Amino acid sequence: MDRVVLKTMSLPALEEWLAVFIDKPFRRRQVRSWLYAKRALAFADMTDLPQALRDELEQRAVLMTISPLETSGGGGDGSVKHLFRLSDGETVEAVYMPGDRHPTLCISSQVGCPLDCTFCATGLWGFRRNLTQAEILDQVIRLMASAPAGAPHPNLVFMGMGEPLLNYNALLGALRILGDGDGLGYGARRITISTAGIPERIRQLADENFRPGLAFSLNASDDERRTALMQRAAKHSIRENLAACEYYAERTGRRVTLEYVLFAGINDRDDDAARLRRLTRGRPFKMNIIPFNPGRDQVSLKQGPAQGELRRPTPAEVERFVGKLLPQVPAVTVRWSQGTEVDGGCGQLRGRKLEEDGVAPPDLSTD
Numbered sequence: 001m002d003r004v005v006l007k008t009m010s011l012p013a014l015e016e017w018l019a020v021f022i023d024k025p026f027r028r029r030q031v032r033s034w035l036y037a038k039r040a041l042a043f044a045d046m047t048d049l050p051q052a053l054r055d056e057l058e059q060r061a062v063l064m065t066i067s068p069l070e071t072s073g074g075g076g077d078g079s080v081k082h083l084f085r086l087s088d089g090e091t092v093e094a095v096y097m098p099g100d101r102h103p104t105l106c107i108s109s110q111v112g113c114p115l116d117c118t119f120c121a122t123g124l125w126g127f128r129r130n131l132t133q134a135e136i137l138d139q140v141i142r143l144m145a146s147a148p149a150g151a152p153h154p155n156l157v158f159m160g161m162g163e164p165l166l167n168y169n170a171l172l173g174a175l176r177i178l179g180d181g182d183g184l185g186y187g188a189r190r191i192t193i194s195t196a197g198i199p200e201r202i203r204q205l206a207d208e209n210f211r212p213g214l215a216f217s218l219n220a221s222d223d224e225r226r227t228a229l230m231q232r233a234a235k236h237s238i239r240e241n242l243a244a245c246e247y248y249a250e251r252t253g254r255r256v257t258l259e260y261v262l263f264a265g266i267n268d269r270d271d272d273a274a275r276l277r278r279l280t281r282g283r284p285f286k287m288n289i290i291p292f293n294p295g296r297d298q299v300s301l302k303q304g305p306a307q308g309e310l311r312r313p314t315p316a317e318v319e320r321f322v323g324k325l326l327p328q329v330p331a332v333t334v335r336w337s338q339g340t341e342v343d344g345g346c347g348q349l350r351g352r353k354l355e356e357d358g359v360a361p362p363d364l365s366t367d
């Protein structure tokens with residue numbers, strides 16, 4: 001008998017599936033609570049279930065879909081990056097960042113990424129597959145289990161590997177369980193989806209009944225420069241994307257974050273600042289400037305069509321650029337990426353591991 005992966009089911013479907021062989025409703029509630037509220041890592045840990053039921057679950061079902069492979073951590077900011085192995089041997093990364101008040105969990109949505117942005121280590125290794133709903137939820141569960149005792153409830157950001165809106169159904173299924181009081185109980189405000197920008201999907205998400213925070217990776221002030229940096233994502237124009245973001249903000253009553261990875265000499269000029277001021281004027285956005293994190297594999301990153309080498313700006317350069325945005329651009333923050341010492345940039349730990357295993361990045365230059 002093929003075992004059922006429990007966390008690929010919605011909560012109502014899980015209830016139905018359990019009812020086939022568990023008569024008592026309170027027993028079914030116990031199982032559900034072990035899955036999500038108590039986040040058991042093995043059926044054997046479900047100590048208040050009769051042994052016979054634990055055995056039966058073990059025979060019928062799969063509890064965990066990812067297993068720890070490697071961690072890289074203990075950097076100055078306390079971030080820990082986790083590399084997980086999936087049941088088909090693929091690997092995926094997620095990061096635990098302690099933060100000042102709340103920890104943040106950075107979660108992946110795909111193995112690799114089909115977008116292949118010039119500056120991102122994930123795209124370099126090509127696209128393997130979408131993650132399942134269960135694999136998304138299990139990253140959260142594994143990272144929560146790794147938190148120090150007494151750590152506050154974390155926030156979640158979908159800023160790991162992959163483009164979340166290209167794995168819409170699994171993402172939405174995971175969000176429903178994350179947001180459900182009978183699931184993981186995360187408020188919508190504790191979750192942020194970061195997207196390279198697919199306007200129709202942004203609008204679709206805006207019309208769902210569970211709507212997390214949204215961040216859009218703008219990364220350039222005009223479509224030409226954006227195409228040089230993010231060729232595939234940039235087939236949707238900045239204008240279309242910002243209109244969809246505005247719709248999202250209207251539907252949710254929350255500002256949409258515009259993420260802007262800052263590359264010295266590439267997108268930090270005076271005319272960039274002027275265009276950003278125009279693009280954001282009077283609109284429900286806030287800006288997050290992310291100084292480019294080259295990672296240690298910068299030499300092996302393909303150059304792409306962007307002119308000039310991609311360089312991390314100095315703190316003074318960042319400050320100068322931010323000074324040009326203020327005060328017209330609302331709420332500008334700077335995020336010096338956490339976890340740079342732990343291969344914390346997207347896809348860097350997985351890349352290092354693949355290299356150690358003798359795997360070379362695929363040649364993407366012809367497609």
Ligand code: SAH
Nearest residue numbers: 120159162163194195196217259261292293
């Ligand atoms: N595909 C989604 C989510 C993953 S990337 C998206 O594009 O938003 C999450 C964020 O990290 C994006 O804003 C992206 O632009 C940024 N990012 C990717 N590589 C980076 C790097 N090397 N240095 C700094 N930020 C990077």
